[in-house]
Every structure is written in C-alpha cells, then in structure tokens.
Amino acid sequence: MFDFSVILPHWPQLLAGLGVCFGVSMAAIVLGFVFGWAICLGSVGPLRALSLACRLYVSFFRGTPLLVQLTLVFYALPALGISLPPLLAAVVALTLNTSAFQGEILRAGFRLLPRGQMEAARDLGLSRWQVLRHIQMPQVFRSMLPALTNETIDIIKNSALVSAVAVTELMRTAQVLASTTYRPIEFFVSAGLLYLLLTLFVARCGRWLESRLRAA
C-alpha cells in the first residue's frame, strides 16, 4: 500500500525545500533576536511612550494568527508601495512575529534578576549601558536559552505557513509533489520526518550551548 520508493527521485527537491525552510527560519530567529532585545529594552526602559509602543507591538503579534500577519506583509505592504520578493517577505513576517515572542521571553528574564546585582554594579560606578551589557544581558540570555530554543523550534514549524504565500519551502514542495504523484501520505510523512530531524537538531544545539554557558 505505501510505497516510499516514489519519493526517491524527488529527494533533491525535498532537501532543497528543507534548506529554504531552515534558511528562512534561521534568518527570522537571528533578526528577531536583535529586534527582540530592542523590544524588551524598550518595554522595560524608562520612556513611557516607547514602553507602551513595545507592549502594543507584542500584543498584536502575539494575539493574531501568523497567517494574518503573513497576508498583511504580502498584500498590505505592496498596497503601500513596498513590494518585497516572496522569500524576503516571508523572512520579514516571521521576524516581526518572533521578535514579539523573543522580546517577551527576554523581558521575563529581566524580572528574574535580583535587583541587588544591578545596585552593586551602579555603586561601583558602571554606567547604565555597562550594567545592561555586562551584568544583565549575559544572564538574561543564559537563563532564557531553553525558552529561546523552544521559540526557534516554533518558528521552524510555523514557517510551513509561508507556503501559503508562494514560497517553495519544504511544505510547499511536499504539497506540489503529493498532488503531481497522487502520493500524499508518502510525501507528507517524509516532510514531517525532515521537520522532526531539523527540530531535534536545533534542540540538541540549544542544550549544547546551555551546557557550555552554564556556570558551575
């Protein structure tokens, strides 16, 4: 009944799809990490208006479906005269989305730090930025690494949604091949396995980084 040999000739396409999925997700995670810090610092910072803006941003991107956000980037931006190639648009949408989540993760990390550590740093003469850079950020990153690994895995899985807007990543490739060969089970199972391998690999990397960073 199931004949997995049908996928053999199509391996290169599936792997290429996996590559696009990985590339898009990683670009979004890395860019989202940078923006996430900005959003986190904005919302814990002293400027009221900025803090409010960051919170609104987070509420929007956390509270609406990714598909809605993708559609907005794809169709609303061109209406405003900004048109991006599909791949770039996919990265932009995923970045906007994950930066909201990563911002929240990092903000939670800030609240866990005992205030005394920052007071000692200030007392010794460190500037606000130095306290942030050398005392707070490394510890927040460290304690939030497991949550950030989870977010990376979420983004990899969510990236399947960008197939809806004409990016030929893994999911899209599987859909196309399934319908041309009439073998949906074989192709979707294969795609699923590839996603699983990728997320297992990411989880592994996360744990490796954690153990490297762990203070004894």
Place this chain on the structure above:
Amino acid sequence: MSSPLAIQLRNVRKSYGSHEVIKGISLDVAPREVVTIIGGSGSGKSTLLRCMNFLEEYDSGEILIDNQLIGYGIRVTGDYHRLPGRIVRDSLRDVCMVFQQFNLWPHLPVIDNVALPLRLVKDIPVAEARERARAQLEHVGLAHKADAWPGQLSGGQQQRVAIARALAMQPRIMLFDEPTSALDPELVGEVLNVIRTLSDEGMTMVIVTHEMGFAAKVSDKVVFLADGLIEEQGPPEQIFAAPQSPRLRQFLNTWRERQN
C-alpha cells in the same frame, strides 16, 4: 578651604510616597572615622546608608562627600536640580558599598567579579585588572578562589569577595549594610576581621550592624536610629555602658535578652 569632614549630612529627609522614612538627619563623619549605625528593624538604617551613595534619592537636606554635594546641583537662583547619572557616579567614585546579600555577579568567575569594574570604570586593561584583582583577593585571604564561581563559595567567602571588589576601586569611604546578617554564625568572624583590618588601615567607614560587640570594639562613634531620627549618638562607651535615652536602653535590653 576644604572641610575636614569625609561625609556630612544636613537635615536629610526621605519619603516613600507619603511615608516619611528619614525625618531630618544630620551627621558628620571625619576622615578615618568609623561610625556604626544601630537601631530596630524599619528605623531607616538602610535607607539612610543608601542615600549616602545615592542608590536612593533624598528629598531634602544635603549630603556632602568630601565637601561636594551629592546628586544635586544648585542653580544661581538657589534651586536644586538633579544631576545626570554620569556626574553623580563621578562624584561618588570614592564611596563603595557592601551589601547584606553580597550581590556578586554569578555569571562571572570570582576574579572577574573584582576585575570587571576596574576595566569598565577605570579603563584598566584586562591583564592588569586581573593582576590587581588577584592582589585584592589576597588581601581578604581568597587568592586561591580566584577561578571559582561565586556560587561555589560559602557566604563568608562571598562577602569577602564583595569587599575585595569594592576595595579594588580604591575608595576612601566604605559603607556596609549589615554585612554579616546573611551569614551563618560561624562565618561572621572572618568578615568582621576583614572589616577590622580596614579600620586599622584608616578606612573611613559607616557600618549598619546588629553585631553590638563588634560595634563596641571598632567604632569611634555609634549612632542609634529610631523612627527615622537620630535618637542618640556618642562614643561606644557611652552608648553601650551609659545610654541616656529610654528607647536606646530598651533596644539594648532586648538585644541582650536575645543573646541569652
């Protein structure tokens, strides 16, 4: 003309919301003098100390360190205005504080806890900062723990690292807020010994403590705080042997009962 005083408080007041915690305190600390502050819980000891290095902003009055007003500038009109953080930090570079909870940075090895402020604040290159940090750790008897993580040390050792970290900045004034209160009884002595050495070396110190025996031995002046005011102050012989105010007498009695 320079004043002979290291720290000068003039009618300092501080409120949290509508709750006034420091109600007008004046206090002089001469160079090389050791002043201990005692008093019941909630009497405002920590708040007063934290005003001195501007971890808390005071609301009125004046705090002068080496004759320089801390935290505020005075306009020609006579108004006070809050100075920017950079200037406040600079005017407090000679003052360092040691906290009840040590407040070491757990993500850095002991040596870098001491070396980091040297690098960042004094712009000393890494190798030299580490060198100096090691010497300072030696001073508190912890050179052999230089490469350990703070979490691997006992409370007493952590507090000595915190003291070394402060000393490395070469302050002329040290503030201690209950430096031994978080320690197991058998570890109190090692920290008090380090503080006593500092007083022998002529460090100007203000120490909040519940260790009355220690206060009696090390202080030039003892200040008893009650309800945000100085209830009584004087040399330790007077404060501990011949207290005048009834509240101080009661405070000392309660303390003695607890010792037995």
